[in-house]
Each structure stands twice: as C-alpha cells, then as structure tokens.
Amino acid sequence: MVAKSGSDSEKTRYRTAIIPVTLSGASYRLAHDSCHSAALLWNQGVDWVHAQWKAERSPGKYDIQGFLNSLPLQDRPLHAHTTEIIAHDLHEVITTSRTNNKNGMKVRSPWRKKNYRPLSFSKGYGWRISDNQLHLSLGRGRPRIDLAVPEVCDSATANPVPYDKWGEIQLCWDQDHRRFSLHIPYQTVRESSHGNAITAIDEGIINSMALATWVDDKTVDVTIVNGREARAIKRQRNRAVGQLQHKISKCRPGSKRYRRLVTARKKVNGKTKLSLRDFDHQVSRKAANHVINHNTGRLIVGDVRGIEKETKAKGRIGRHGRQQLSQWSRGAQERYLNEKTNLGIEHLNESYSSQTCPACKTRNRPSGRHYRCKNPVCGFTCHRDAVGAINILQKAIEGVYVPIGPDVTIRVTYLRAVERWSLDQRKAHHKVQCRKARALSSAQMWALSEITQMSKPKLANSSTSTNSLVPDQSVAVA
Ligand SMILES: [Zn+2]
Numbered sequence: 364m365v366a367k368s369g370s371d372s373e374k375t376r377y378r379t380a381i382i383p384v385t386l387s388g389a390s391y392r393l394a395h396d397s398c399h400s401a402a403l404l405w406n407q408g409v410d411w412v413h414a415q416w417k418a419e420r421s422p423g424k425y426d427i428q429g430f431l432n433s434l435p436l437q438d439r440p441l442h443a444h445t446t447e448i449i450a451h452d453l454h455e456v457i458t459t460s461r462t463n464n465k466n467g468m469k470v471r472s473p474w475r476k477k478n479y480r481p482l483s484f485s486k487g488y489g490w491r492i493s494d495n496q497l498h499l500s501l502g503r504g505r506p507r508i509d510l511a512v513p514e515v516c517d518s519a520t521a522n523p524v525p526y527d528k529w530g531e532i533q534l535c536w537d538q539d540h541r542r543f544s545l546h547i548p549y550q551t552v553r554e555s556s557h558g559n560a561i562t563a564i565d566e567g568i569i570n571s572m573a574l575a576t577w578v579d580d581k582t583v584d585v586t587i588v589n590g591r592e593a594r595a596i597k598r599q600r601n602r603a604v605g606q607l608q609h610k611i612s613k614c615r616p617g618s619k620r621y622r623r624l625v626t627a628r629k630k631v632n633g634k635t636k637l638s639l640r641d642f643d644h645q646v647s648r649k650a651a652n653h654v655i656n657h658n659t660g661r662l663i664v665g666d667v668r669g670i671e672k673e674t675k676a677k678g679r680i681g682r683h684g685r686q687q688l689s690q691w692s693r694g695a696q697e698r699y700l701n702e703k704t705n706l707g708i709e710h711l712n713e714s715y716s717s718q719t720c721p722a723c724k725t726r727n728r729p730s731g732r733h734y735r736c737k738n739p740v741c742g743f744t745c746h747r748d749a750v751g752a753i754n755i756l757q758k759a760i761e762g763v764y765v766p767i768g769p770d771v772t773i774r775v776t777y778l779r780a781v782e783r784w785s786l787d788q789r790k791a792h793h794k795v796q797c798r799k800a801r802a803l804s805s806a807q808m809w810a811l812s813e814i815t816q817m818s819k820p821k822l823a824n825s826s827t828s829t830n831s832l833v834p835d836q837s838v839a840v841a
Pocket residue numbers: 720721722723724725736737738741742743
C-alpha cells in the first residue's frame with residue numbers, strides 16, 4: 364500500500380458499473396424501438412461505407428457522421444449525440460479491423476446486418492437527473508426513457524459515486540438475461556504499483572495464479588491463488604448445457620419446446636458468464652494485492668498462449684482436458700490484473716519451469732500438487748505451482764534457470780479466489796450456530812424468568828430467583 368501514497372501515481376481512470384434495470388411498459392417499448400432504430404442506422408452506415416469503398420473513397424469518422432445526419436429525420440429517431448456515437452463507433456471498428464489485419468490477424472471489416480444496438484447517451488446532453496429520475500433523451504420533441512436513478516458504487520472504495528462523476532451512459536439489452544442494463548462509467552482513482560521489484564506469475568487451471576517475488580536475498584514470497592471455484596462453476600454449466608443441448612437436438616427447430624429450451628440454455632450461460640467474470644476479478648484482485656504490496660515494477664508471466672492449439676492432433680490431452688483448456692479464462696485474468704496494477708505484462712517462455720528443481724536444476728516430473736526433487740543430494744520439496752513461479756522469476760532476472768541458494772526461505776501463502784466455505788467448515792459453523800442458539804434461548808428463558816420475578820416483586824429477591832428458575836421457566840413456556 365506504500366505505492367499508493369505518491370501523488371503522481373494517482374491517475375484518474377474509468378470503471379464501468381453494469382446495473383440491471385426494470386423499465387415500465389411504455390419505456391420498455393420505447394427502449395426496444397430505439398435500439399432497433401440504432402441498429403438500422405448502423406446498417407445504413409455500413410452500406411454507405413461499402414459503397415464509398417467501391418468508389419475508391421475512404422471516408423473518415425466525420426464523413427460517416429455527415430452521412431447519418433443527412434438521412435431524413437424519421438430514419439433517426441434518436442438524440443443527435445447518439446447518432447454521432449454510432450458513426451464514431453463504426454469508424455473505430457473499421458480502424459481496429461485494419462490494424463488487426465496489418466498485424467496478421469484475419470478480420471473482416473463490419474458487414475453483418477444488426478437488429479439491435481446499445482443506445483449511448485452523452486454526459487450533460489443525452490442523460491439528465493431530476494425528481495429522483497434518470498431521463499434518457501431521444502432528441503427534442505420525442506418522449507424520453509425514464510428510470511429510477513440507479514445506485515452506482517465505486518468497487519474500490521464501496522462508496523456511492525456522485526452523478527457528476529458519471530460519464531456516457533449506455534442502455535444495453537442483455538441477450539442472455541433477457542433484460543436491459545445500464546453501463547455507467549465513473550471516474551475513480553487508479554492504483555498502481557511503483558517499485559523496482561520483479562514479480563513472476565505462473566498460470567494454471569487448478570491454481571489460477573502463483574506469484575513469486577524476492578523480498579530480500581534470503582526470502583521469496585509466493586502467493587498461490589486457488590481456482591477451484593471456477594472449475595466447479597464451469598463443470599456445473601457444462602453439465603446443464605449438455606443436457607439441454609441433448610433435449611434441443613430431439614426437437615423440431617422453431618417449435619415451442621425448442622424455443623423454450625434455447626431460452627433456458629441462454630439463461631444458464633448468462634448466469635455463469637457473470638459468476639465467471641466475478642471470479643476472474645477476484646483472482647486478479649488477489650494477485651494485484653500481492654503485486655502492490657511487494658512494490659513490483661515489472662510483471663513477468665510464463666507464456667502459455669497457444670497451448671490449446673493442436674492438442675487433439677498431437678493426442679497429448681484427453682477430451683475433458685481439452686475442454687478445460689479451451690474454457691480457461693487466462694487472458695481475461697491477465698487483462699484485469701493489468702488494469703488493476705497499471706504495469707503492463709511481459710511474457711516469457713516457461714517451458715520446463717514446473718519440472719526443473721529450483722535448488723539443483725534437476726528435471727523431475729511432479730505427480731500431484733506437490734513437488735519433490737528426486738536428486739538424493741538435494742531433496743528439495745515445495746508446492747508445484749510455487750516451483751513454476753520461482754523458476755520463471757529466476758529466468759526473468761538471470762535469463763536462464765539459475766538455482767536459488769541453499770538457505771533461501773520460501774514463504775507460501777495460499778488464497779482462495781472466492782472465499783467460500785468447504786462442507787466441513789459449513790458443518791462446523793452449523794454446530795457452533797446451534798450451540799449459540801441454545802445459549803441464546805436459555806438466556807431468553809433467564810430474561811423471561813427475571814421478568815416474571817419482577818412482576819411479583821414481593822416474592823423476589825436475588826437468592827430465590829435462581830432457585831425458582833426451573834418452575835418459572837415451565838410457566839413462561841406454557
Ligand atoms: Zn533438486
């Protein structure tokens with residue numbers, strides 16, 4: 364937390380809060396129609412750009428905006444700023460596809476016809492708050508979309524964010540949840556780590572991230588973030604989706620049952636998507652805490668990109684392993700970690716990092732989660748993922764795997780990404796709660812008996828009250 368105190372390290376940035384909203388009947392229809400009109404505008408913009416390209420002209424973002432504004436008024440029943448944002452979005456997508464193409468990715472520029480597009484409302488013009496209501500404007504002379512003012516909390520401080528910190532609001536249709544939600548960006552302080560320590564990260568499916576940093580010459584700190592929670596969520600989702608898919612395959616496409624099943628599948632996917640997003644944030648939060656607490660200046664990640672490629676052809680991994688690999692949200696976790704620490708991430712070849720012994724450089728194949736060096740002279744033991752992270756750290760500093768000294772202490776901290784209780788913990792908690800409840804009820808009995816004692820003041824004194832507790836209790840209960 365030392366790194367946060369510097370004044371120039373405090374940069375403002377935007378976070379986006381996603382808030383599901385309930386719209387009244389009229390507003391709901393209005394929002395639906397407007398999202399559809401926004402999509403039609405987009406489609407016209409795409410067609411126009413394609414025509415321009417055929418005529419060997421390359422329109423800029425103000426050209427697209429000019430074209431959309433030249434359309435008749437009934438074609439654009441939206442706020443002028445909303446139309447403007449559609450034009451600018453389209454231009455941005457085209458630019459992105461061009462840069463991606465230059466970098467060797469095969470991407471098409473926008474071409475698909477859309478049915479629905481999110482509505483953007485610019486700050487100060489598109490949206491306004493009055494009488495405890497949020498008004499989203501569709502342009503002068505048209506009805507507005509009115510909503511109850513949503514509550515936006517800063518996820519870093521948990522304080523409510525005042526309206527003047529809100530940016531451009533988007534009203535989006537959440538396809539999976541089948542409801543509208545508001546995306547509200549707000550200004551917040553960007554925490555960042557400023558130091559010169561190097562932290563190495565080993566990513567895995569079972570343990571999402573293992574982080575290693577040298578504290579001093581004799582100590583390495585390792586934090587291991589457990590990813591069991593995500594596996595459970597994914598497994599549950601895969602099973603549910605698989606069952607639904609099986610049922611869907613037996614229906615006639617378009618039938619009532621078919622549509623009902625497809626909606627059910629979307630709902631399952633929508634729910635899991637949210638909990639997985641939350642999980643990735645939890646993992647990266649824990650990793651970011653390690654990074655900031657150790658004053659890290661460089662983040663090195665063992666490069667596992669492309670590990671999922673050609674695994675079937677090479678026959679190394681089974682069906683279930685391949686599914687686990689393809690559903691591994693490593694990229695999202697890296698991105699979130701980058702956002703939370705503001706450091707940038709470097710990748711480093713990590714081959715044999717989890718097999719090489721950090722003490723003597725012998726290669727061992729660890730079985731299970733524990734690493735034990737088979738070199739009789741060495742006998743090094745440690746957690747498997749800690750070994751990977753330490754080796755990557757050594758490679759990042761020295762360029763090759765250099766053994767750590769013989770008297771180095773490895774301090775390992777285990778964290779669960781999501782603090783949820785195991786079955787044993789829950790049972791133990793239940794027992795304690797029962798004991799507490801019993802104690803509470805007897806205390807209430809006590810209190811009751813005291814009250815009955817007080818209602819008979821002539822008989823009551825301190826010595827008799829304890830003696831008469833048992834008969835009084837039965838009276839009170841009856
Ligand atoms: Zn060894």
